Amino acid sequence: MRILVTGHDGQVARSLAERASDHSTLELIFAARPDCDLSVPGSAAAAIEAARPALVVNAAAYTAVDKAEQEPDLARRINAEAAGEIAEAAAAVGAPLIHISTDYVFGGTGRAPMTEDEPIAPLGAYGWTKAEGEELVRAAQPDHLILRTAWVYSPFGANFVKTMLRLARDREEIGVVDDQRGSPTNALDLADLILALAARRLGGDSSGWGATYHAAGAGEASWAEVAADVMRVAAANGAPAATIRSIATSDFPTPARRPAWSVLDMGKLEETFDWRLPEWRPSLARVVTRLLDEG
Numbered sequence: 001m002r003i004l005v006t007g008h009d010g011q012v013a014r015s016l017a018e019r020a021s022d023h024s025t026l027e028l029i030f031a032a033r034p035d036c037d038l039s040v041p042g043s044a045a046a047a048i049e050a051a052r053p054a055l056v057v058n059a060a061a062y063t064a065v066d067k068a069e070q071e072p073d074l075a076r077r078i079n080a081e082a083a084g085e086i087a088e089a090a091a092a093v094g095a096p097l098i099h100i101s102t103d104y105v106f107g108g109t110g111r112a113p114m115t116e117d118e119p120i121a122p123l124g125a126y127g128w129t130k131a132e133g134e135e136l137v138r139a140a141q142p143d144h145l146i147l148r149t150a151w152v153y154s155p156f157g158a159n160f161v162k163t164m165l166r167l168a169r170d171r172e173e174i175g176v177v178d179d180q181r182g183s184p185t186n187a188l189d190l191a192d193l194i195l196a197l198a199a200r201r202l203g204g205d206s207s208g209w210g211a212t213y214h215a216a217g218a219g220e221a222s223w224a225e226v227a228a229d230v231m232r233v234a235a236a237n238g239a240p241a242a243t244i245r246s247i248a249t250s251d252f253p254t255p256a257r258r259p260a261w262s263v264l265d266m267g268k269l270e271e272t273f274d275w276r277l278p279e280w281r282p283s284l285a286r287v288v289t290r291l292l293d294e295g
């Protein structure tokens with residue numbers, strides 16, 4: 001059965017492509033630039049109408065959190081308006097939609113893992129455009145799953161883990177913020193979940209659809225703890241490893257504010273779909289080892 005995925009080279013899109021080999025009944029097609037450009041109104045809808053997929057996964061987004069402060073209109077176009085158009089087009093061809101959203105819809109003042117019912121309070125353009133995208137998806141395609149994930153890394157594209165390994169080649173010490181806590185997520189683990197949910201849905205099981213779920217790696221960490229783990233695995237593999245020095249967010253000013261606390265509660269996902277993403281530490285070790293092996 002044909003699944004249309006938006007984006008091609010993104011971390012989640014590439015993870016879906018890799019993990020699809022575990023699902024012989026699913027055929028993935030990718031609607032990506034230059035043919036499908038979410039900054040162009042109607043572009044994604046045309047791709048969906050032409051392909052008439054059985055299910056759509058919206059894995060594309062404007063993800064440059066800091067740059068979004070300088071170009072909020074483009075971020076809104078891609079994260080909100082295009083998400084709404086994708087949902088409308090999916091509904092028009094009768095395809096359920098899995099839409100990926102973010103922990104950055106939250107303001108991050110809490111101290112307990114956040115459930116889906118927590119009020120949203122985005123701190124920047126990326127967060128509020130993604131929050132608006134969620135609303136437009138809910139309005140246009142009732143047959144949806146919104147999966148809020150967080151702190152995504154993978155063997156693909158640009159991400160924090162790859163940056164840490166690169167910096168460790170030239171530096172003995174790296175300062176990393178230790179006062180933001182979240183739910184590190186291996187995109188390959190998220191892809192396994194998305195494909196399993198798609199396969200169940202296309203097999204006729206629609207229980208739990210029409211709702212929003214938190215879907216991130218199990219456990220919690222600060223960025224400095226993630227970085228320290230990257231270095232631990234690098235050192236164990238004989239690769240360059242730097243010392244991680246904890247710094248405060250105020251020591252590392254960025255154009256966009258980020259939530260200090262964005263640990264997600266995954267209880268609803270587990271109760272509804274009997275699915276729990278792996279603990280972040282062993283999952284991170286798998287990606288770091290793979291990146292070191294691949295050189």
Ligand SMILES: NC(=O)c1ccc[n+]([C@@H]2O[C@H](COP(=O)([O-])OP(=O)(O)OC[C@H]3O[C@@H](n4cnc5c(N)ncnc54)[C@H](OP(=O)(O)O)[C@@H]3O)[C@@H](O)[C@H]2O)c1
Pocket residue numbers: 006007008009010011012013032033036037038039058059060061062063078100101102103104130148149150151152153157158
């Ligand atoms: N990265 C994170 O830490 C994180 C955290 C929470 C939630 N999320 C969410 O997870 C989802 C996947 O993120 P990711 O980490 O895979 O992001 P990513 O690696 O930055 O990839 C972004 C994807 O969006 C596509 N894209 C961007 N602008 C586009 C445009 N104008 N037209 C068409 N496609 C466009 C890219 O296209 P190309 O294939 O052409 O490059 C790429 O496939 C997004 O919804 C994101 O908001 C990510």
